[in-house]
Structure formats: C-alpha cells, structure tokens
Amino acid sequence: MRNRSLLRASARLLAPYKRQALAAALTGGAASLATVGVLAMIERALGNGLAAAEIAIFAGLCATILAGEIVANRANSEVVQGAVADLRKELVDKILCAPVAALERLQRHRIVTALNHDVDEICEFVRGLPFLFVSVLTALGCAAYLVFLSWRLALVAVAFAGLPIYLMRRALSTAFVLFDAERRARDELQKDYDALIEGAKELRLNRARRAVFRNDRLFARIERIRDLTTRNFVIFSTVEAIDTTSIFIVIGGLTAAQSALAEAPATTGTFIVALLYMRAPINAVIAHVAMFGRAATSFRRVVDLSESFTTTEPRLVESAGQPPSPFCGSVELRGVTFQYAQEENVAGFTLGPADFHIRPGEIVFIVGENGGGKTTLLKLILGVYPPTSGEILVDGRPVSDAERDDYRQLFSAVFFDYFLFDDVSVSQESAAAAQDYLALMEISEKTAIENGVYTTTALSAGQRKRLALVSAFAEGRPVMVFDEWAAEQDPAFRRAFYREILPDLKRRGKTLVVISHDDRYFDAADRIVTISGGKISAEA
Known part of the structure; x- marks a missing residue:
C-alpha cells in the first residue's frame, strides 16, 4: 500500500510538469524504438550488407538515438529539478503549519533526518523515474524484437531465466527489510549527533561519560549503519552477479537448443546480440529497484511525520x-x-x-x-x-x-528557550526606538541594525537575550x-x-x-x- 502511495506521490510531484515529461517520454521512446530499428538493420546487414538507401536510414536512426537521448535528458532534468524543489517547499510549508506542540513532541533529530536524508532519497527516486521509463520501454522493445526473431528461442530464454529471477526477487525482499532498519539507525545517529554538539561541555567534563558515549553509542551506531549498508551492498552485488551469470546460462541454453529447434545460426546469433544489448536497460531497472526500496522506506517516514502535523490552520x-x-x-x-x-x-x-x-x-x-x-x-x-x-x-x-x-x-515574545534570528522585523514606528534600545541594553557597541539585519549575533548568552528583547520591541x-x-x-x-x-x-x-x-x-x-x-x- 505504501509503495503504491509512493508511486502516486511521485506522479503528483511530476503532474505540474506533464508537458515536459511527455516530451521527455516521447523523445526517449523514439530513441528506444530507433535502437530496436538499428538492431534489426544490423541483423539483416550481417548476411546481405546494406544498400545505399539503407545506409541513409541507418544514419537517420543513429541521429534519432543521439538527438532523442540529448533532448530527453534535458527535459528530464528540468522536470525532476522542478519536482524536487516543489517537494522541499511542500515539506517546509508542512512544518511551518504544523502544531507547535507536535513539533516539540517530535524530537529534532527526526525532523532533521526527514528533511535531509529522506527528502534526498525520495528526490533520487523521482529523479530516476524518467530514466526508468525509458529503460523499461527499451527492454520491452528488445523483448518484442526477440519474440519477432524467434518465439521458440524466446521461450527457451524465459525458461532458463526463471530460477535467477526468483533468486533475485528473494534477495531484493531481504534488502527492503534492511533499508528500514538502516533508516531507523540513521534516526538514532542524528539524535546522537545533536547530543555530541549540544552536550560538548558536559562530555568534556566527564571522562567516563565521554568514553561510553563515544564507544557504546556513537561508534556502535556508526558501525551498525555500516553493517546494514554493507549487507545491502552485498545483496545488490549478488543480484548483479546473478544477473551477469544468468545471461551466460541463457546463452548456453540457447546454443544447446539451437539444433533441436532447427534455428538458423544467423538468427540465433542475432538473438544473442539483441539479448546482450537488452542487459543494459535491465540493469538500469535493477538499479532503480534499489532506489525504490530506499525511497519507499523514506516515504513511510515522511508520511508518518506529516500525519503528526495535522493542523486546523492550513493557510498559515x-x-x-x-x-x-x-x-x-x-x-x-x-x-x-x-x-x-x-x-x-x-x-x-x-x-x-x-x-x-x-x-x-x-x-x-x-x-x-x-x-x-x-x-x-x-x-x-x-x-x-x-x-x-x-x-x-x-x-x-x-x-x-x-x-x-x-x-x-x-504579541511579541521572548521565550526561555528563544531562538534569535539575525534579521530584524522593524516597524516604521519602532525603528528609531529600536536603536535606542540597543544602547539601553548596553550592546550598541557590539552590534547594530543595518539594512534590517544585525551586524552580529555572536554575543554572550545574556547579551543575546537582551538582543532578543530588542527584536521583540522592534516588531511594534x-x-x-x-x-x-x-x-x-x-x-x-x-x-x-x-x-x-x-x-x-x-x-x-x-x-x-x-x-x-x-x-x-x-x-x-x-x-x-x-x-x-x-x-x-x-x-x-
């Protein structure tokens, strides 16, 4: 269900750019079809050569492949970068509108990890969607061409590829579980990073706590992430190895079945060449499966976070x-x-x-x-x-x-756990008085208001709180x-x-x-x- 939600969310992100996406899909599809055409012409040329008119067609197909891929990649870049920017803006707006109590209850490390790691994973998946479409289209075109060459050889290829496909699916299922565990570990590591910085003074004072925090928390968490990431890498490396080995198993099966099926050696040779070419888009699809797994895990985290941000004030x-x-x-x-x-x-x-x-x-x-x-x-x-x-x-x-x-x-407020912005929202009525208040707070020699911004906020804790009072007063x-x-x-x-x-x-x-x-x-x-x-x- 969440995986389908990820696909729907990706489609929604791409919707404002449907014209550019359509242009990318059409040009990418044209390049894929031209590739199949080139393969077909090469198959004929191996036996009879190419006539002058066919050479012109061959050159045109090559030009179509070149132009199609350049145009498709440029359009894809525009679409994806726009979608990525929209996703970041959407999440910023969700946090701006989120109930403050929910933000306080959700620890900072969860929000920071979602904004950074999870958004990057989702964006990486969205970025790859157009390329995935072209890869799938190319693979389907090659598959259709293989069936056209010899449906009997195609059945043999499917039969020999069955076990490798099953093994790859089992391995990928394990990888998705590891993705979720790795994501949880990253949450905890971000929490420890926050403690590392915010508790620096306390760690410096307590040698025993420093050692435990370093070895049993930070290093242990880092090692766990390394272990999970390595295990996932091994899984996907194994999938790639199975894929590489399976192509040779299939080719061996095709060679062995050639005589029994009474296929012409030229047909079998062309079939094998097309099958080898088909590996590139299939490998691209496998790579996108890894991105999909990571993105699906991150998407679940973002959805869970968003559900905590339900608000009665969506127009903030x-x-x-x-x-x-x-x-x-x-x-x-x-x-x-x-x-x-x-x-x-x-x-x-x-x-x-x-x-x-x-x-x-x-x-x-x-x-x-x-x-x-x-x-x-x-x-x-x-x-x-x-x-x-x-x-x-x-x-x-x-x-x-x-x-x-x-x-x-x-209201203007200075909370006990206030945050001091370096810009100043100065009302026209309070501008002159705000300058006076800097002097009253005895910080006018250390900072000033220039073009709506403090020249510095690098002050002592007490001075920063005085500056926060000036900011609150300046709002009028x-x-x-x-x-x-x-x-x-x-x-x-x-x-x-x-x-x-x-x-x-x-x-x-x-x-x-x-x-x-x-x-x-x-x-x-x-x-x-x-x-x-x-x-x-x-x-x-």
Missing part, C-alpha cells in the same frame, strides 16, 4: 504581510484547557480549565512552581497552542481557528511577553529589567505579560497570577 503560509490586529479592549481565556499527548502509557500533563484576562496597558506577572504550567499557559495566551477546550476572546469576541494567526500578531506589537527573561542576566540588569525596562515599555503603551521567579520584584506588576499543578490558584 498565505497570510504574510498582514498588519498586526488592533487591540482595543482585552484578551480573555475562558474555561481553557490544554492536554499534552500521552507518551508511552504515561498520561500527559493537563492545564486548566483556566480563566485569564489581560487588559491594555497593564503589567501581569505569572508566577508559580517549576512544572506548574506557566509556560503552557503562556503559549495558550499567545495562540501558539490551540486550546483543547474553552475559548480565547479578544475584545469580547471569540477567536476562531481561521482567525488564530491574526490573533497571534498582537501591542503586547510583549517574557518567559524568565531576567534569569540569565547579571544582578544589575535584572534590576534594570524590573525597575526601568518594564516601566519604560509600559509608558510606550505596551501591555506586558511576564513569567518570573524574582519575588523581590513582584511589586513591579500591576497584577500577579499564581499557577500550580496546571490550575490558576490565586490572583492578586
């Missing part, structure tokens, strides 16, 4: 350029809950039901124990997580699924959200955040939502909301 990629929504009254969460997916028979964390509201121009602190649900509540407020139940209202009006992305444009959104922003700042900047920066942002008309553990600065808030165990337990 079409809404670029819309201005932030107006914010006149308030944001309210009414009876909102969020249920994390169950993992390995362990019930997921549930937040809510929760009621929460934000009024324009106020500073709201969200406080509570670690793991109590503060960040989950924040993501619900931002519209990054859609509520499992309940509703979000803006100025008293519920936000629908279709409006959720418009709703999100109310009415509501700014901070998740433990001050946690990586020195005491002086921590104090400045609560005593100077938050009040300044409020004076500039910003509404502020802050997750904080700094109880000495709780008096900076207009209102404090406490959350514990997924429930809002107090509000002051």
